[in-house]
Amino acid sequence: MTDEQKPFDQDKTAELERLQFTLQAAGIGTWDLNSSNQLIRWNDRCQELFGFSGKAVLPFQQALERIHPDDQERVFVAQQEAFANHLDGLLDIQFRTLETPGHPSRWLQCKGKTYFNQQGEPVRLSGIVQDVTTLIQQQAHLAASEQLNQLATEVADVATFRLRLTDGTIDYQPILAKILTGLETTQYDHSTLTNFIHPDDRPIRHQAYTDGLLTGRVRYEVRFIWQDGSIHWVRMQGAYVFDEARQPQEVIGLVLDVTDQVLARRKLEESEAQIRSLVESAPFPIGVYVGRQMQIQLANQSIKTVWGKGDDVIGKRYAEILPELASQSIYEQLDRVYMTGIPFHAKNQRVDLTVDGKLQPYYFNYSFTPLYNAEGEIYGVMNTAAEITDLVVAKQQVEKTEASLRGAIELAELATWSMDVKTGVFSYSNRFMGWLGFSESTKSMDEAYNPLPDEFRQSVADAIAAAVAPGSSGLYENEHPIINRLTGQVRIIHAQAQVFYNADGEPVTLSGTAQDITAQRQLQLALEHQVQERTEELEAANEELAAINEELAATNEEYATTNEELEEANQLFSRSNDNLQRFAYVASHDLQEPLRKVQQFGDLLKSQYAAQLGDGIGYLERMQAAASRMSNLIKDLLSFSRISTRQDASSLVSLNGVVSTVLGDLDLRIQETGALVTVDSLPRIQGDKSQLEQLFQNLLSNALKFRKADTPPLVRVSAYIIAATELPPSVKPNRVTATYHCITVADNGIGFDEKYVDRIFQVFQRLHSKTEFAGTGIGLAICEKVVANHGGAITAHSKPGQGATFSLYFPL
Structure with missing residues (x-):
């Protein structure tokens, strides 16, 4: 190397180092693939992206295995095409790496260029790789958002808009106009569209836009009135777009038809309110x-x-x-x-x-x-x-009562029995089994009737059948003999029972008691013989009284026919009445004396011979009760006689005072029966106070006596004035006047058939047996006599089971 080349090479090396640093800082990896040995050389960033640490050189196949299986073939084909000088030897591909422990899968963008020798053969493929995972995800999200927005626009009643605040223009799709107006068009401007808002809801829109200037968000729900007059609920959601000076420029958003949701929500709210109201009430x-x-x-x-x-x-x-x-x-x-x-x-x-x-x-x-x-x-x-x-x-009380009842039955030496209405099977207590000579507690109907004498068998069967028949009172009461099948002993029993029904009103069980009254009946026969003797003596005395009365009547007729001796006859008649009262007193005293003897001797028998009489005490008590009834009858006859002969002690009498006195006398009876007696304002009339008290005493006593067994008596005493022309045809007062006081006494008792209305005011006339209701049959006869003495009349109106109303008419 020459000295001139050294600075150049040093500069080149420095430039490469700066380039590597820049790529490394940008997160870009570099790589180089040798075509002859298929070895790939890459920097640390590439190793990190592919999950290889500390391997600067490795076979291409190993790098290919770190690519996602779905992308491997595509990458391999792209590399081969680059070596084949397709696309000028350029490589540009996106692929995913394989996820390994500690290295998540990434999207990589790989770009490279193939270098060829003079023979046109590929020598190497060099390039860069970059992590584009975030970009790919953003593109996917953007595509999904665009797709969802398109689907929302096409499928749902949703539309977007852009409102320019500077000029008031609005950009929208036809679907928006359809949502707001019912017509799919783009011909409406912003002002026209807002005019479709219900007038009452326009302030809501205005307030939402005002608030949005502070929050940047606009949201409201209002009603739009379509072209056809129908009303639709629309929800608007949008956002303000501000410029750099924080001045609003646009509002972008979407509208949604929420009519169905609003109506459903209101219906749900109404349903919830109804449910809450139902729960509360x-x-x-x-x-x-x-x-x-x-x-x-x-x-x-x-x-x-x-x-x-x-x-x-x-x-x-x-x-x-x-x-x-x-x-x-x-x-x-x-x-x-x-x-x-x-x-x-x-x-x-x-x-x-x-x-x-x-x-x-x-x-x-x-x-x-x-x-x-x-x-x-x-x-x-x-x-x-x-x-x-x-x-x-109540159940606990019933159980306690049942226990007490069982104890009372045992103490009273009563036998119990029952009959299954459906099967006809009878069940007996141990005491009843002993009377009948039965060894088993249950018997069929035929076996149950065997201990009865032949002459009583059918009547007992008929009485039981009548008690369980539909529409009957459900009560059974009978007295008959039974014969012990083992000993032949005859007993007279008094049997009582009641029918019990199921929820459908069908009879299920006839259950009751039986009492051995053999000794009582034997004593009763003896006492009745004695009473018969006394009765015959009383009848003879009554015949003598009747003869005397006939003689007095004949005498009165003689006086009446002698007009010239009228004054003397009246005096004689007055004396005759006095004599009759004295005679009635003497006669009643003489009639009462034998009855008092019967009662006194009965008391002596009970006090001194009770042990010897045993069960005969019951017969003795019944004899005394019969004597007491006879005594009451004589007293009532005497009262009737006194009213018939008593002279008028007339004065102005307050009927309210009379009724108040009577109610005071009846206070205990009213409390016992639970009765409610209502008295209206009553008039003051001219009359005899004692007779009027006896009149209302009898009427109010009857109202309390003849009551329904399961219903507290309700009695009302009221008054009004009636003209003589309006009187019922059957009412004939003793004194004729233009108007009358009508006093009514009404009750809710058992009532009676109106065909007996004349009969009930006669002496000794009764509509019920003495075992049902006590009395002598004279009370209403006394009432008629008192009203007649006061110049008036009495009548009654009734129906069985619907109470009775007695109407009294007094001259005004």
């Missing part, structure tokens, strides 16, 4: 608790009432408002449902709650059900419940 408790801490999100009024809490429970933790549940396993139940998603159900569960400051027991059927969000994850628990405290307490 539900008659059973409902609560919703979210998160594992069970924060109360929803609690309707029913559950707040059960808790004894107010509206401030919302947002609080379940354990915070109901700390008393800590030891009752309910917290654990809620947590288990939240963690496992398995619902929990409890029946007849006792829960102790603090209500009004006091820990009290309640009973519930309740459920804890998991709630899931849109991703299928549990976010809370719904609590539904039904309070059954009253039912549980």
